[in-house]
Amino acid sequence: VLPSHVIRTVGEQLAKLPLNDALLVSCSKGIENYTLLRISEILKETLPDLSDERLVILSGPSHAEEVSRGIPTVLVAASTDYLSSQRVQQLFMGPNLRIYTSHDVVGVELGGSLKNVIAIAAGISDGVGCGDNTKAALMTRGMVEITRLGTALGADPITFAGLSGMGDLFVTCMSRHSRNRYLGRQIGKGRRLKTVLNKMIMVAEGVRTTQATIDLATKHHIVMPITQEVYQVLFEKKDPKAAVHDLMSRSPKAEDWG
Amino acid sequence: VLPSHVIRTVGEQLAKLPLNDALLVSCSKGIENYTLLRISEILKETLPDLSDERLVILSGPSHAEEVSRGIPTVLVAASTDYLSSQRVQQLFMGPNLRIYTSHDVVGVELGGSLKNVIAIAAGISDGVGCGDNTKAALMTRGMVEITRLGTALGADPITFAGLSGMGDLFVTCMSRHSRNRYLGRQIGKGRRLKTVLNKMIMVAEGVRTTQATIDLATKHHIVMPITQEVYQVLFEKKDPKAAVHDLMSRSPKAEDWG
Numbered sequence: 448v449l450p451s452h453v454i455r456t457v458g459e460q461l462a463k464l465p466l467n468d469a470l471l472v473s474c475s476k477g478i479e480n481y482t483l484l485r486i487s488e489i490l491k492e493t494l495p496d497l498s499d500e501r502l503v504i505l506s507g508p509s510h511a512e513e514v515s516r517g518i519p520t521v522l523v524a525a526s527t528d529y530l531s532s533q534r535v536q537q538l539f540m541g542p543n544l545r546i547y548t549s550h551d552v553v554g555v556e557l558g559g560s561l562k563n564v565i566a567i568a569a570g571i572s573d574g575v576g577c578g579d580n581t582k583a584a585l586m587t588r589g590m591v592e593i594t595r596l597g598t599a600l601g602a603d604p605i606t607f608a609g610l611s612g613m614g615d616l617f618v619t620c621m622s623r624h625s626r627n628r629y630l631g632r633q634i635g636k637g638r639r640l641k642t643v644l645n646k647m648i649m650v651a652e653g654v655r656t657t658q659a660t661i662d663l664a665t666k667h668h669i670v671m672p673i674t675q676e677v678y679q680v681l682f683e684k685k686d687p688k689a690a691v692h693d694l695m696s697r698s699p700k701a702e703d704w705g
Numbered sequence: 706v707l708p709s710h711v712i713r714t715v716g717e718q719l720a721k722l723p724l725n726d727a728l729l730v731s732c733s734k735g736i737e738n739y740t741l742l743r744i745s746e747i748l749k750e751t752l753p754d755l756s757d758e759r760l761v762i763l764s765g766p767s768h769a770e771e772v773s774r775g776i777p778t779v780l781v782a783a784s785t786d787y788l789s790s791q792r793v794q795q796l797f798m799g800p801n802l803r804i805y806t807s808h809d810v811v812g813v814e815l816g817g818s819l820k821n822v823i824a825i826a827a828g829i830s831d832g833v834g835c836g837d838n839t840k841a842a843l844m845t846r847g848m849v850e851i852t853r854l855g856t857a858l859g860a861d862p863i864t865f866a867g868l869s870g871m872g873d874l875f876v877t878c879m880s881r882h883s884r885n886r887y888l889g890r891q892i893g894k895g896r897r898l899k900t901v902l903n904k905m906i907m908v909a910e911g912v913r914t915t916q917a918t919i920d921l922a923t924k925h926h927i928v929m930p931i932t933q934e935v936y937q938v939l940f941e942k943k944d945p946k947a948a949v950h951d952l953m954s955r956s957p958k959a960e961d962w963g
Contacts, residue, residue: 545953
């Protein structure tokens with residue numbers, strides 16, 4: 448995860464090079480605040496000559512430290528052009544790295560970004576002292592609302608049940624190394640966002656993504672109750688316990704992705 | 706999880722009572738070996754007067770010990786009759802128990818049963834010494850093949866991304882209390898199935914479910930590579946490391962639920 452201005456600088460530098468028909472593989476996650484652009488959209492803005500066919504998104508459950516140690520890892524490579532995603536599959540696949548192709552650039556990019564909001568929610572649940580039942584419910588229902596937003600933005604809903612959605616959320620919520628979950632846990636214990644952020648060396652991208660997700664949900668009229676509670680806890684000093692209570696006592700619903 | 710002969714005995718006892726139009730709420734999971742019936746199908750066999758409309762499946766991420774301690778828990782109640790699932794929703798909902806309704810009896814029942822096979826796979830991955838990346842990939846791709854089988858059996862594919870599928874798998878794979886994951890971890894460390902089962906007081910239902918899932922996959926011609934490897938490791942003394950290797954080196958594929 449890189450701040451969007453770094454992505455813009457990289458794009459501007461790349462624009463000066465003779466890229467010819469080289470593929471551009473994006474492994475970055477996030478949504479730019481205010482513009483609400485995905486990384487690939489930022490790259491296309493800074494690289495006007497880059498056609499969709501030459502852009503491939505590589506995403507999925509992959510702690511870098513594990514990849515570097517040769518731990519078996521499985522990713523998804525998405526492009527609007529099947530030949531490009533297949534090219535990346537062929538180039539990157541090896542004994543410890545398996546790649547699936549996907550046509551769903553929007554879904555794969557959004558899955559990897561939006562799940563950070565749910566990772567914060569899972570952390571808050573732990574910090575408050577809720578159990579595995581609560582966390583599993585937040586993760587599942589969180590993915591439902593992300594799927595709803597993603598579908599409105601043009602993604603294929605089933606993509607969020609795949610490696611860049613569920614898969615990435617699994618690894619984020621299981622690992623002790625996740626910055627977003629750490630931040631959530633501190634917030635759940637009653638610390639203030641500013642205090643927690645001041646103590647962290649690396650940025651928890653999910654904080655920025657929560658703001659961007661709320662903006663996207665408002666723009667596209669999508670109901671996202673878990674994201675809304677995370678937002679209020681992070682930015683409006685809402686008591687995390689009250690947030691859990693409010694989620695539990697919403698009106699009865701059907702399990703429904705529509 | 707109860708062995709199917711217990712379900713049959715319960716059904717036979719219930720058949721002697723004047724049930725009138727009472728609802729029957731099943732909270733049990735599993736697939737009967739040989740007959741390959743779901744719990745609700747066993748109940749209908751032993752209770753011939755029970756109409757589909759009076760049967761409700763209650764499932765989802767719910768360690769009983771957490772429910773009993775009042776930890777916030779979210780479940781799904783499925784029935785072919787919306788009024789029946791809504792009735793269960795009204796009866797069971799409270800400050801710490803939230804219920805969603807579903808029309809997908811087949812999907813909700815299968816999700817809660819089949820995920821135990823994937824929980825064993827996740828345990829084996831841990832036992833072998835693989836990382837969080839590997840486990841997250843197995844969980845995600847495991848749910849893809851379960852979704853494929855479930856769809857062939859009449860379930861709605863998206864149900865497996867819900868509380869009784871993904872949700873229940875989350876809680877099983879996060880908790881240290883899961884018997885299926887414990888069993889998988891022991892197997893992954895090189896212990897033999899018989900030795901591990903002899904040391905366990907409670908049954909790991911996933912062992913039986915693995916056999917039933919393989920039989921269902923064969924009958925319906927569904928490719929289930931992870932379940933197949935779990936089966937070979939459990940019952941055919943395949944080396945768990947070789948199983949991971951064989952999964953990683955399958956031919957390149959698209960991320961695809963079809």
